Ligand SMILES: Nc1ncnc2c1ncn2[C@@H]1O[C@H](COP(=O)(O)OP(=O)(O)O)[C@@H](O)[C@H]1O
């Protein structure tokens with residue numbers, strides 16, 4: 001196993017910021033920790049790096065317990081949001097820095113830096129100073145500095161957050177290619193669920209220092225364990241509607257929205273705990289709603305037309321916002337009242353604690 005955490009916790013004084021985290025990241029895997037600001041992503045990464053002591057539990061890298069091993073001895077290399085380059089050193093010398101410290105023979109050092117520069121398309125920039133490079137190139141130097149150390153595990157802490165949107169997309173692709181090329185274990189921290197979805201083979205969604213769910217990107221998207229994950233993964237976000245269970249029919253649960261203009265939805269949910277009278281929330285993704293005269297009336301406040309797709313920002317009678325995604329139609333619906341419907345298998349049900357009922 002590339003990286004294994006067992007019951008890891010972290011306290012800063014009285015504040016518990018990581019709570020009983022266990023995970024396994026296979027050798028060569030690309031794991032992403034994602035969650036809102038302050039949820040503990042960086043702390044967890046820094047604990048794996050050895051920059052933060054653990055308050056409880058164990059951390060293993062390549063099946064060796066490193067919980068109390070010095071950072072430099074763990075075989076990890078970290079890349080930060082702030083590139084942390086030496087401004088007075090050339091690109092070559094920045095990348096060679098750790099090799100020099102390790103007294104790597106000159107010829108070997110040159111070879112390793114040139115190889116990293118080739119992978120990162122920095123060949124033509126080796127003599128420049130960081131100030132002569134673009135943001136994307138600087139971040140590539142920071143990644144190059146990690147590559148030459150040939151770590152067992154690469155640790156990335158929001159490395160693309162300082163770049164503009166277009167460059168972020170480009171660097172995202174480069175990171176995926178880099179991972180395929182060098183095949184090392186990588187752990188990547190971000191607050192951006194799109195980065196998580198596109199980079200990871202396994203995502204760990206964190207909130208309040210607790211792993212809410214771990215899994216392949218599309219498994220989290222299609223089959224979230226709770227309301228937080230359902231709402232966090234996916235853009236535009238899943239729609240949530242308060243509803244009451246009013247019975248069962250032909251294997252479906254029948255639910256009724258609250259308020260004056262109540263409307264019925266059906267959900268393909270088998271959970272026997274879902275009793276008549278239960279107060280729940282239903283979740284429906286924007287792309288699973290369609291216009292249907294027999295559906296629930298909503299008022300379109302704004303229609304965003306993006307050409308291939310349009311998003312209708314609508315409101316139910318009680319004010320709940322519902323986003324509807326449409327493809328291939330360009331009729332102007334701003335200000336109109338439309339009716340929307342979905343299929344029972346696309347209606348997710350969450351209990352009052354936000355746990356998913358399947
Ligand atoms: N050195 C520290 N001392 C005290 N509290 C800290 C320290 N570092 C982080 N925290 C707290 O731990 C929590 C998690 O922080 P962090 O891991 O940086 O979150 P994230 O990277 O997800 O934004 C936050 O509440 C933060 O204020």
Ligand SMILES: [Mg+2]
Nearest residue numbers: 041042043157
């Ligand atoms: Mg952070």
